[in-house]
Amino acid sequence: MSNSHLFLKSGFIRTPSQNGVGRYVCQLQRVVLKFCKNNGSSRGMRDFIESGLVDFAKNNPGIVVYLKPRRHRTAVISAEYLNGDKQYINCRNFAKEEIIKWLNLLKTQSGNTTGFRYRKLLHTDHPSIQGPWTPYTFKDPAENLAKFPDQDLSRPKHLPKTATEELLELFQRSSLGSPEGKRAE
Amino acid sequence: MAGVVRRIFANLPRINTCNYVKTPLLSILPSVTSKFYSNVPTPYEIVDAQEDRKTYQGVIDNVNRQVAEKKQGRLFAVVHVAGKQVKITEGDVFIVEGYWPPDAGDKISLDKVLLVGASDFTLIGRPLVQRGLVRVEATVIEKNVSHTKTHFRKKRRKQYMRINFYRTPRTMVRVNRIEIVGEVNHPPAVTGLETRIF
Structure with missing residues (x-):
């Protein structure tokens, strides 16, 4: 088993320049599709370039798309983000659909977050609005005035009934214990 | 025993208006202790x-x-x-x-x-x-x-x-x-x- 996860970088949610507060800005700046014109491992990439690339470029005017044919090399997608991150995706033997999926992922990301663990899945600038809980919230203020040692407060919160108490209760419930019961007789 | 009763009530929400009446505690407690759930919604009832x-x-x-x-x-x-x-x-x-x-x-x-x-x-x-x-x-x-x-x-x-x-x-x-x-x-x-x- 690998121990690579032990050395993962970790941190908190960061959003580039308050993205989404006013409007959403796509963070992918530039994408370079590298492929070979002959090799079978770039076949899916070539298919995508033939059929889907123009649509992709039209639908995303904010993203610069480059094509880079290279002889006898594996197909690769290289993406650059507005925050300077760079990400390579090895597309050897990828089908056209897989390429579309990975391109969409690159498009909707805000940077290269592979190998980055989020410690919290929530970021807030206002952690508490009604005030954080303390041991004294919702407590009876009368307890402030209690003088210790206090017999009542020192008792456990939930005491089980003792046998004597149960007997007493039984007696009280029976006709012998209650004055009404006696009268009824 | 009285001390215990008071402590249990101290843990329940307090409503300091007079139009609520505390139901007798004994009617609640057995249901809490003997069953896994209770249909008693609250120890107060609206009068x-x-x-x-x-x-x-x-x-x-x-x-x-x-x-x-x-x-x-x-x-x-x-x-x-x-x-x-x-x-x-x-x-x-x-x-x-x-x-x-x-x-x-x-x-x-x-x-x-x-x-x-x-x-x-x-x-x-x-x-x-x-x-x-x-x-x-x-x-x-x-x-x-x-x-x-x-x-x-x-x-x-x-x-x-x-x-x-x-x-x-x-x-x-x-x-x-x-x-x-x-x-x-x-x-x-x-x-x-x-x-x-x-």
């Missing part, structure tokens, strides 16, 4: 409905007045998103894990609001607050996948070992606005039409 309404109407009026004058300050809400509950306030970013259809850049409104609160009041839904009372708007700002997680299983001395790697889809959502648009305890006569398409 005078009119009097009771007068008490809570004052509270609700105060809340409505605060909202109308926009003096409630910052609001927070607990919303139900993709099977989980999140406590959010304006400007927060939270992550939804797992497959979730909204795409990056989508503006969505979170309708399953379980609770809304300001510094002075809290509106608790049963389980949701009344539809159309609160508007929570959010923007999807990022969709990516988590870091690679390892799922490793091994049984000792059984020649059994499996290792799986997986990455879960994640969606980052920014909360744009939380506001109370309706009137508390005064729902419109017809509800549920906001989202219908005729």
Whole structure:
């Protein structure tokens, strides 16, 4: 088993320049599709370039798309983000659909977050609005005035009934214990 | 014994109005101790409905007045998103894990609001607050996948070992606005039409 996860970088949610507060800005700046014109491992990439690339470029005017044919090399997608991150995706033997999926992922990301663990899945600038809980919230203020040692407060919160108490209760419930019961007789 | 009874009552919510009557504790306790659940909703029962309404109407009026004058300050809400509950306030970013259809850049409104609160009041839904009372708007700002997680299983001395790697889809959502648009305890006569398409 690998121990690579032990050395993962970790941190908190960061959003580039308050993205989404006013409007959403796509963070992918530039994408370079590298492929070979002959090799079978770039076949899916070539298919995508033939059929889907123009649509992709039209639908995303904010993203610069480059094509880079290279002889006898594996197909690769290289993406650059507005925050300077760079990400390579090895597309050897990828089908056209897989390429579309990975391109969409690159498009909707805000940077290269592979190998980055989020410690919290929530970021807030206002952690508490009604005030954080303390041991004294919702407590009876009368307890402030209690003088210790206090017999009542020192008792456990939930005491089980003792046998004597149960007997007493039984007696009280029976006709012998209650004055009404006696009268009824 | 008397001490015990008092301690148990101290743990129950206190309502200091005279139109509530404490039901005898013995009628509650056996149900708590002998069964796994209890149908007894509360140890208080309403004696005078009119009097009771007068008490809570004052509270609700105060809340409505605060909202109308926009003096409630910052609001927070607990919303139900993709099977989980999140406590959010304006400007927060939270992550939804797992497959979730909204795409990056989508503006969505979170309708399953379980609770809304300001510094002075809290509106608790049963389980949701009344539809159309609160508007929570959010923007999807990022969709990516988590870091690679390892799922490793091994049984000792059984020649059994499996290792799986997986990455879960994640969606980052920014909360744009939380506001109370309706009137508390005064729902419109017809509800549920906001989202219908005729």
